[in-house]
Amino acid sequence: MSRARATARHWTQLLRRVPTAAWLCAAVACLNGLAWSIVTPPFQVPDEPSHVAYVKELAEKGRLPAHSGSFSYEEAVALADLHLTRVAEHPQYQTIASQAQQRKLEEGLQLARESSIAGGDYGGVSASQPPLYYALEVIPYSLGSGGTLLERIELMRILSAVMGGLTALFSFLFVRELLPRVRWAWAVGGLGVALVPLLGFMSGGVNPDAMLFAISAALFYCLARGFRRGLTRGGAIGLGAVTAIGLATKLNFLGLAPGALLGLIVLSVRSARSLGRAAYVSLAAALALALSPALVYVIGHLASSAPALGIASKALSISGVHGSVSGEASYIWQLYLPRLPGMHSDFGGLSSARALWFNGYVGLYGWLDTTFPHWVYDFALIPALALVCLCARELVARRAALRAHAAELTVYCAIAVGLLVLIGADSYTVFPKNNAEYGQARYLLPLLPLFGAGLALAARGAGRRWGPAVGATIIALFLLHDVFSQLQEVARFYG
Amino acid sequence: MTTLSIDRTRLAFAGSLILGAVVLAITLSGAPIAVARINTQRHAGLGTTRESLTACQSAETLPRHTSALRLYMFAFTGPRVSVQLLAHGQVIAHGERGAGWTGGSVTVALGPLAGAHQGVTLCFALLLNGDEGVSLSGERTHSALAAQVHGEPLPGRVRVEDLRPGSSSWWSLALAVARRMGLGHAWAGTWIALLAGALMLGVVLISWRVVFRELP
Numbered sequence: 001m002s003r004a005r006a007t008a009r010h011w012t013q014l015l016r017r018v019p020t021a022a023w024l025c026a027a028v029a030c031l032n033g034l035a036w037s038i039v040t041p042p043f044q045v046p047d048e049p050s051h052v053a054y055v056k057e058l059a060e061k062g063r064l065p066a067h068s069g070s071f072s073y074e075e076a077v078a079l080a081d082l083h084l085t086r087v088a089e090h091p092q093y094q095t096i097a098s099q100a101q102q103r104k105l106e107e108g109l110q111l112a113r114e115s116s117i118a119g120g121d122y123g124g125v126s127a128s129q130p131p132l133y134y135a136l137e138v139i140p141y142s143l144g145s146g147g148t149l150l151e152r153i154e155l156m157r158i159l160s161a162v163m164g165g166l167t168a169l170f171s172f173l174f175v176r177e178l179l180p181r182v183r184w185a186w187a188v189g190g191l192g193v194a195l196v197p198l199l200g201f202m203s204g205g206v207n208p209d210a211m212l213f214a215i216s217a218a219l220f221y222c223l224a225r226g227f228r229r230g231l232t233r234g235g236a237i238g239l240g241a242v243t244a245i246g247l248a249t250k251l252n253f254l255g256l257a258p259g260a261l262l263g264l265i266v267l268s269v270r271s272a273r274s275l276g277r278a279a280y281v282s283l284a285a286a287l288a289l290a291l292s293p294a295l296v297y298v299i300g301h302l303a304s305s306a307p308a309l310g311i312a313s314k315a316l317s318i319s320g321v322h323g324s325v326s327g328e329a330s331y332i333w334q335l336y337l338p339r340l341p342g343m344h345s346d347f348g349g350l351s352s353a354r355a356l357w358f359n360g361y362v363g364l365y366g367w368l369d370t371t372f373p374h375w376v377y378d379f380a381l382i383p384a385l386a387l388v389c390l391c392a393r394e395l396v397a398r399r400a401a402l403r404a405h406a407a408e409l410t411v412y413c414a415i416a417v418g419l420l421v422l423i424g425a426d427s428y429t430v431f432p433k434n435n436a437e438y439g440q441a442r443y444l445l446p447l448l449p450l451f452g453a454g455l456a457l458a459a460r461g462a463g464r465r466w467g468p469a470v471g472a473t474i475i476a477l478f479l480l481h482d483v484f485s486q487l488q489e490v491a492r493f494y495g
Numbered sequence: 496m497t498t499l500s501i502d503r504t505r506l507a508f509a510g511s512l513i514l515g516a517v518v519l520a521i522t523l524s525g526a527p528i529a530v531a532r533i534n535t536q537r538h539a540g541l542g543t544t545r546e547s548l549t550a551c552q553s554a555e556t557l558p559r560h561t562s563a564l565r566l567y568m569f570a571f572t573g574p575r576v577s578v579q580l581l582a583h584g585q586v587i588a589h590g591e592r593g594a595g596w597t598g599g600s601v602t603v604a605l606g607p608l609a610g611a612h613q614g615v616t617l618c619f620a621l622l623l624n625g626d627e628g629v630s631l632s633g634e635r636t637h638s639a640l641a642a643q644v645h646g647e648p649l650p651g652r653v654r655v656e657d658l659r660p661g662s663s664s665w666w667s668l669a670l671a672v673a674r675r676m677g678l679g680h681a682w683a684g685t686w687i688a689l690l691a692g693a694l695m696l697g698v699v700l701i702s703w704r705v706v707f708r709e710l711p
Contacts, residue, residue: 021705021708021709024701024704024705025705027697027701028698028701028702028705031694031695031697031698031701032694032695032698034694035691035694035695035698038676038680038687038690038691038694039676039691041679041680042679042680042681082679089597089598089599090598090599090600091598091600091602092530092565092600092656094675095675095678095679096678096679097675097678098678099678101678101679102678102679102683105679106683147681148681150680150681151681151682153681154680154681154682183709184709184710184711186709187705187706187709187710188710191702191705191706195698195702347572348574348594348622348623349574349575349594349622350572350574350594350595351594354595355572355593355594355595356572356595359595364597367598368597368598369597369598371596373604374592374593374604432627433627433628434571434572434627435571435572435627436571436572437571439572466503468503468504468710468711469503469504469506469507470507471504471710472504472505472507472508472511472706472710473507473508473511475508475702475705475706476507476508476511476512476515477511479512479515479698479699479702480511480512480515480518480519482698483515483519483695484519484522486691486695487519487522490672490676491527491665493675494672494675494676495527495665495668495672
C-alpha cells in the first residue's frame, strides 16, 4: 500500500514539473479537437466507419473484426440514414438537412439498437490494425452503451480529442528539451502544434491516427530528453514502452520504429561510458519491451495464415509489388521530391510536394473532399516560405550547435525518413491504379514535434528583438487557419 | 526595452487577430456558391481514360454570372484540367484547375461571365499525370449529342453543373446553417453550433493567455 502511495507521489511530482504553459497548450489542442468533433458529421473523417466497426466488434463481442463481409446492422442503418455513400467524396452533396430526415435517423437508430439482427462483423481497412487504440475506445463506447450509436461515436471522439491534447503537450516538452534556454519559444512550438487544423480534424474523429500522433510526440520527447540528460534505466524502459505502445497502436508506427530503435541504441552506447554494462542490460530490457507487441502481432497473424504484418507486409516486401526495387525507390523519391534525371516519370506534371503534401496540409478535410478555393493554396505559400526562410536562417546561424547534436539529429532524420519510406511503399502497392493513395498530409503528422521545433526556430530566426512578436504572429496565423478551416467544413456540410 | 518588447508582441498578436476577423467578416458577407444549372438528369459511367484527352460537348447553356463549372469525373490524384467555353467560335470563358484534386468531381473556376449564353460548346482537356486514369460520368446519349474526342463520340455527355454565387450572404444564412448543424449528430438542436463556437472561444482565450504570459 505504501509502495503504491509512493508511486502515486512520484507521478504527481513528475506531473507538477510540467510547465503550466504545456498544460494550456494541451487544453487548446483538446478543445480544438472537440470543436472539430462537433463540426464534422459522424463518419466524415477518413475511414471512420471502419474504425467505429472495430471498436463496436471489440466492445460488444470481445473479438477482432473481419476483413470481409458487411458492417453491423446498427452501423449500416446509421450510414444509410446519414447518406454516407452519397456525401463522402462528393462535396456537392451535404449532410441531412430536414427534420424528417432527422426523425428517420433517430427512429432507425432506436430500432437498430433494440433489434435482434446483429448484421456482419466487417472492420474494413481497420481490420489489419493492432488493437490498442480500439481497446481504449471501448471505454467511452461502453459508457455510452445506453445511448444511440451516434452518442457512442461522440464519446469516442472525445477520447481522440484528449489524445490530440497529449500530442501538443509532448510537442511542447520536446521543444523545451531542444531549446532549453529560450523559454518563450516553447509556447510557439507547443501552441503551433495545438492549432494545426489537420491535427484538430483527425483528433476530432474516431481514428487511431489520433493516438499515433500522441505516441510519436512522446517518442520524440523521450529521445530528446535522453540526448539532453543522458539515458537512465527508467528512460530506456520508457523509450521501450513508448515504442511498444506505438507498435500496438497503428501499423504506420513501423516506419518510425527503426529510428526509435537507432536512438535507443545510440543513447545506450553513450550511457555505457558512465554506467558500463548496466546500460546494455537496460537496452536489452527496453528492446524486449519495445518489440513484444510486434512479436505477438506477427505470431497471431501467422497462426491465422495471414501475412505476418497484415496490410503492411505488402508495402515492406523487398521485391516490391511490381517486381522492381529501383522502380519503387524512384516512385518513393518522386512522391516527395522533384524527379531526378534518368527517373521514369511517375507523376507527370504533378508537383507532388506542392499538390499532395503542402495543399493537403493547408486544407483537405472530410473524405479528402473539403477544400478551400484554389487561390488560398497559392496565398499560403507566402507565410510558408517566410517561415522556411526564418527557420533556415536560424539553422545556419546555429550550425555549430547543430554539429554538436549530429547524432541526435540523425536519429530524428531516421525516424522521418522511415515514415516517408513506409508511406511511399504503401502508396506503391496501389500504383498505378491510384497515383498516390497514401499521399495524404495526415500521414505526416507523427512528425508534428519536428514541425513544432521548426516553428520555434522560425520565430527565433527573427532575432532576439523581433522573435517573440514573430512567434505571436505565427500563433495568430495558425489560430486563424484553424478557424477558417472549421468554417470551410461548416460550409461544405451545412452551407 | 522589456515594455517595448511586450507591446510589440501584444500588438502583433492582437493585430493579426483583428486583421483575421476583418477578413472573416468580409468573407461571410459573400454568398455561398449555388448550382445554377445541371446539364444532365441521369448519372452513369462513361468510361475511364488513361491518356490525356480533349473532349468537347455542344449545346450547353450557361446561366448569368456563372463563375465555375463542376465536372463529374473521378480520380484519386486528379490531373490538370482546363476548360474552354466557346460561343460562335469565340472563347467566352476559360479556366484551369491544377493537378492533385481528389474525388468524384472537379470544380474549375472561370473568368467573369456576365451574361447568359446558349448554344455554347464546352471543351475540357485532361492532362493526365503519370498513369492514373480518370473515370468520366454523366448521361448516356446517342452519338450526335455525346461529347466528342477528335471527332469520335464518347458514350454520352459528361455531367456539368454551372455554379454561381447565391443570392444570400453567409451572414443571413447563419441561423439556417446553425439549424442544419443540429441535425445528424449525437445530440440534436441548434445549440450544437453554439457549443462549437464556445469551444473555439475557449481556444482563442487560452491561446491569448499563453501568448501574453509566455512571450516577452
